[in-house]
Amino acid sequence: MHTITDWLGGLSGPVVYAVVGALVFAEDALFFGFVLPGETAVVLGGVLASQGKVSVWWLALVVVFAAITGDSVGYEIGRHFGPRILDTRPLRRHQARVGKARELIRNRGAAAVFLGRFIAFFRAMMPALAGTSRMPYRRFLLFNVLGGLTWGIGFTALGYFAGTAYTRVESLIGRAIALLLAALVAVALIVWHIRRRHRPDAPASAGDNHNAQDNDQDRHGP
Numbered sequence: 001m002h003t004i005t006d007w008l009g010g011l012s013g014p015v016v017y018a019v020v021g022a023l024v025f026a027e028d029a030l031f032f033g034f035v036l037p038g039e040t041a042v043v044l045g046g047v048l049a050s051q052g053k054v055s056v057w058w059l060a061l062v063v064v065f066a067a068i069t070g071d072s073v074g075y076e077i078g079r080h081f082g083p084r085i086l087d088t089r090p091l092r093r094h095q096a097r098v099g100k101a102r103e104l105i106r107n108r109g110a111a112a113v114f115l116g117r118f119i120a121f122f123r124a125m126m127p128a129l130a131g132t133s134r135m136p137y138r139r140f141l142l143f144n145v146l147g148g149l150t151w152g153i154g155f156t157a158l159g160y161f162a163g164t165a166y167t168r169v170e171s172l173i174g175r176a177i178a179l180l181l182a183a184l185v186a187v188a189l190i191v192w193h194i195r196r197r198h199r200p201d202a203p204a205s206a207g208d209n210h211n212a213q214d215n216d217q218d219r220h221g222p
Contacts (some may be wrong), residue, residue, distance in 0.1 A: 005083065011052045013055075014024070014146075016045060016053065016054050016059075017045075017054065017058060017059060017062045019041070020041045020044075020045040020059065020062065020063065020066075021062040021063065021066040022043060022063070023038055023041040024038040024041060024042060024063055024066040024067050024070060024152075025066040025067075025069060025070035025073075026038075026070070027070065027123065027124050028067060028070030028071045028073070028074050028123065028124065028127055029069075029071075029073035029074045029077070029127075030074075038067070038123065039120070039123075039151075039155050041157055042063050042152070042159060043155055043156075043158055043159035043162070044159060045059050045063070045159060046059065046155070046156045046157065046158060046159020046160040046161075046162070046163060047159045047160070047162065047163035048163070049156070049159070049160050049163070050159070050160045050161070050162075050163030050164040051163060056156060056157075056160045059156055060066040060152060060153050060156040060157075062156070063152040063153075063156055064148050064149055064152035064153065067076060067117075067147075067148035067151060067152050068144055068145055068148040070127075071113070071126075071127040071140075071144045071148065072141070072144065073081060073127075074124075074126075074127030074128045074131070075127045075128070075130055075131040075137065075140055075144075076131060077127075077128050077131065077145075078127065078128030078129060078130065078131025078132040078133075079131035079132070079134070080131075082201065084133060085128055085132070087148040097121050097122075097125075098125060098129075099140040101116065101121070101122050101125050101126060101129055102129055102133075104122070104126075105126070105129055105130060105133055105135070109135075109139075110130075110135060110139040110142065110143045111143060111179075113125060113126055113127070113130055113135075113140055113144055113147060114143040114144075114146050114150075115145040115147075115159065116147075117147035117148070117150070117151045118147075118151060122153075127140075127144070154213050182189070194214075
């Protein structure tokens, strides 16, 4: 995750918009979510927006547009190619989840397009399955737009505020550590000073003891 963030962070603003938008579009239109979920790219883009590298407003607009158009392309692929897309190699290992997605469409109708937007695998498959089931495009488009707006703005904001909160926490932790170190140094100096004041006097030297004995003999005689 940090590697992807660092890579995106090294790109210019327009390229970040293009990369995030392309990943969101490819997830919905080309089932690219099996490699990198679109929501991951959106959240990372939001984090970069919190760092001032891109505009959060433009990023949200790009994400919403890419989500809606990607779903529309996925719908057309499903409508034109039908059940044949379910026999492709990437989907053969996911027949159980494909079955659950088709069941969701049967039970919820066009609302499944909106609900599927918030589940990674369903987000990639639902548009094509809606087209395969011959769902009327106007109904599909309505829930596609609603889902794209809610999901796109929501996950962009999630990444933005998560990045802002992390920066604040990191700053607070840095200050706390600095204050703690300063307190430890102050305590160490105080302890050292107290021990130095209460240290017992050093024992007298051998020369001092000899002079003291001579003085006693002079006062008391032989």
